[in-house]
Amino acid sequence: MKSNKGAFRDYLQLEKKYSVHTVNAYLNDISFFEVFNQIHFNQEGIEGVNYSQIRSWIVSLVDEGVSNVSVNRKMASLKSFYKFLLKTKQIEVSPMLKHRALKTPKIVQIPFSEKELTDLMLEVEAPVGFEEIRDKLIVELFYTTGMRRAELINLMMFNVDLSLGTVKVLGKRNKERIVPVLPIVAEQIKLYLRERLVIEGIVNDDYFFISKKGLKLSESFVYRLINSYFSRVSEKVKKSPHVLRHTFATHLLNNGADLNSVKELLGHSSLASTQVYTHNSLAELKKVYAGAHPRSK
Template sequence: MKSWIKFIKDYRSYLKIERGLSDNSVVSYIFDVERLVKFLEENSIDVSPLKITEDEIQQFVYSVAGELNPRSKARLISGLKSFFNYLMFEDYRKETPMELIEVPKIGRKLPDTLSTAEIDALIAAVKTTGNQDEEDKIGIRNKTMLEVLYSCGLRVSELTTLKLSDLFFDDGFIRITGKGNKQRFVPIGKKTQQDIADYVQNGRFPAIKNHEDTLFLNRRGRGLTRAMIFTIIKRLADDIGLKKKISPHTFRHSFATHLLENGADLRSIQMMLGHESITTTEIYMHIDRKFLNHILNTYHPRR
C-alpha cells in the first residue's frame, strides 16, 4: 500500500546507515514489514503504519502462526517491533501496537561443536597431489581455509571477504570486517600464518580484475561463495564418515568452545568473535560440564 512505501524506504536507510546493519540483516528486517503489508492488502485492510492497531497486528500474527516454528515467529515479531520502535523514535507514533504482542518462548539452541580430533581428521581429509597442478592448488587452498576458520573463529562471510591487505603477520593479527562492516583485529598463530604464506606461494590461483586483493580464490580467479565453502565442508564430513551435521559455523563454535575449555575468559572470546554483547558469548558456558566441574573442584575454597 502506498501509505507504507515512504516509511519502509526511510526505515531501510535507518537500518543501513544509522544502525550499520549488513545487507542481509536489512533485507530480513524489511521482509518482516513487507509480509505484514501483504497480509493487509490480501485482507482489504486499508490502514497506514501510523494508524495500525494491536488488533490488526494480532490478526496478522495469528494468520502466519501455522506456517512458522516458534523461533521464526519470534524473529518475525522482533522485526515488527523494531519497525514500530523506529516510528516512535522518529516521532511518527506515540506508542507501538506491538506492546502486548507475545513472543513465543523458545529454547536456546546450543551450538554443535567438533573435537580437536574431528577437526584434525577433516583437515587431513583434504587431498593434495604434490604436483603443483590445479587439483593440488585446490587442496592447499581448502586446507588453509579450514585452518583459518578454526584458528581465528571467523564467520563464513568474514572468510570469503578476507583480503591480502588484511594480513598483519608482523604484528600477529588479521583485520576482519564483520557484521555491519564493523572491523576488529583477531590474533593469528604462527602455524596459521605459515599455512597462509604457503597457500599464497603455492596454492593461490591468478586473480582477475577487481579480485587482486581477495585472499581465497576459485580456479577462475574470483572470490569464493558461501555456498562453495559449505559444499567443501559437507564433502569432507562425508569422506571421513562424520555423523554430525556441520557447517562453516561449526568451526567458529569449536574455536570458542576450545578456548573456554582451555581457560580463556569470556571477554577475550567475545572480542575475538566480534559479538556486540557478552550475553551472546555466554552460550558457550554450557559446553563441557566436566570442565566446569574441574574448575570448581580445583579453585573453589570449599572443594
C-alpha cells in the same frame, strides 16, 4: 517526500549498519504485513495499526505452519519499524509494546571434538596444489580465529598482515576487529599466497580467498567445503562454518581462556552473546571437578 519504508531502509543501512541481506529481510516482512493488513482490515499502511491486528497476523502465520523462530523474526522486523516511527515522532505508542516472543526450542550446538580436529588435520596434512592448500587454510582459519563465514569470504588481501601476525576482520554492522594468527597458520598463508600468484585472470583480486577461476568464493561453496571435510572424521548431523566457530570458542574455554577474551575474539558486542558457548565448557569443567575434588572419591 520519502516513504516511511524508504526512510526506514536508510535508517537500517546508514545508522544501524545492517547488511543488505538483513535490510531486505526486514523490508520484506513489513511488506507482507502490509498486504495482510490490507486484505483483512482494508487499511492502507500499517502506521496506525493496533496489536490485535498484529496478533491476527501471528495466528495466521502459525496456522500456515510458519515456525515460531520465523514468526519471531518477522515480529522483530515490525518492532524495529515501529521503534523507528517512534524515534521520528510519527507515532506516540508502539503497537508492539506488550508483545512477547513465541517460545522456541533451545538448540545446543555440538562442537567438534579436539580429536576430530586432529584427525582431520592429519588427513589433510600435506595438501597439493592451489585448491587443496586453499581449502585446508579455510578450515584452519575458521578453527583458529573463530571467523564467521561471511567474514572469511569478505577477507581482503590488505587486511592480512603477516609481519604482525594478524588479520583484520570486518564483522557485523561493519565493526572491525583484529585477530591474531598462529605461526603455523601464518606459514600456511604464505604457502597459499605463493600458489595464488599463479592463478591467471583474477577478477576479484582484492579478496583474499578466490576460486581457481579467480572469482570471489560464494557462501554455499564454503558451506559445502566444511561439510565435506568434516564428513571424513565426524558423524555429527550439523557440520558447518558456524559449528567450527562454536568449536573455536568452546575449545578456548575448555583450555582456560576467560570469557571476555573469547568475546573480543568472536567480535561480540556483549557477554550475553558469548555465554551461549559456555554450555560444553561447563560440561568439561564438571568432569574435571568430579575427578579432582576429594569429596568425589
